[in-house]
Amino acid sequence: MERKKSENVVWHAGKIKKEDRERFLGQKGVILWFTGLSGSGKSTIAHELEERLLKMGKLSYVLDGDNIRHGLNGDLGFSPEDREENIRRIGEVAKLFADLGIITMTAFISPYKKDRQRVRELVKDGEFIEIYVKCPIDELKIRDPKGMYEKAIKGEIKNFTGISAPYEEPENPELILNTDLESIDESVEKVIEYLRNKDII
Ligand SMILES: Nc1ncnc2c1ncn2[C@@H]1O[C@H](COP(=O)(O)OS(=O)(=O)O)[C@@H](OP(=O)(O)O)[C@H]1O
Numbered sequence: 001m002e003r004k005k006s007e008n009v010v011w012h013a014g015k016i017k018k019e020d021r022e023r024f025l026g027q028k029g030v031i032l033w034f035t036g037l038s039g040s041g042k043s044t045i046a047h048e049l050e051e052r053l054l055k056m057g058k059l060s061y062v063l064d065g066d067n068i069r070h071g072l073n074g075d076l077g078f079s080p081e082d083r084e085e086n087i088r089r090i091g092e093v094a095k096l097f098a099d100l101g102i103i104t105m106t107a108f109i110s111p112y113k114k115d116r117q118r119v120r121e122l123v124k125d126g127e128f129i130e131i132y133v134k135c136p137i138d139e140l141k142i143r144d145p146k147g148m149y150e151k152a153i154k155g156e157i158k159n160f161t162g163i164s165a166p167y168e169e170p171e172n173p174e175l176i177l178n179t180d181l182e183s184i185d186e187s188v189e190k191v192i193e194y195l196r197n198k199d200i201i
């Protein structure tokens, strides 16, 4: 989607920098970008991780459909163009949250490689952590908590990711969580270990 660049708008740099806020919080501001099919576990794992991090004294926040697709992106549907715009806006919001020093999690299918890559390029190296929440489609058809796959298979929902719309798998994600093989706790622990190893927490 072509967007008009803002003209005659001058960037105003604040006195307080990201590093100052990070020192204040005792953590690094990063984006944990969960990507994967509907029902793979993005939202479940992100919210569980948010709770675990808070118990450890670390501040995080989950951007997901509840606070984005019902609000900021309430005007967008599921065409390729709308999904692209969905991810573009979420990327910009996630960048702002990470700039605050918050461990920012996003839980969106984000099916297109180029859209995820564009978000990666918004922030510094190491600040975009792509987490592929992987689960075979056959398992998702069984989980199907909202009956969405059943409807999509019957053709009652058009362009449904994994059934009638594409999902482009990450090539080199920082982490892969196999939610058909590991428990929610094991996945959460893998992310915490990654954050510790990279001195993010
Ligand atoms: N056509 C189609 N394709 C895929 N998903 C669909 C579709 N229509 C509705 N839904 C429900 O919307 C949720 C996914 O929205 P996302 O914002 O994550 O999608 S995307 O990143 O823009 O592709 C996801 O809901 P949750 O699983 O509750 O997140 C889907 O079930």
Ligand SMILES: Nc1ncnc2c1ncn2[C@@H]1O[C@H](COP(=O)(O)OP(=O)(O)O)[C@@H](O)[C@H]1O
Pocket (backbone or CB within 6 Å): 036, 037, 038, 039, 040, 041, 042, 043, 044, 045, 107, 133, 143, 145, 178, 179, 180, 182, 183, 184, 187
């Ligand atoms: N190992 C697992 N990891 C994450 N979710 C799991 C796992 N096993 C079963 N589930 C279930 O799968 C569903 C995942 O739903 P959700 O987190 O909303 O997915 P998404 O955000 O990717 O659409 C939940 O009902 C969750 O309880």
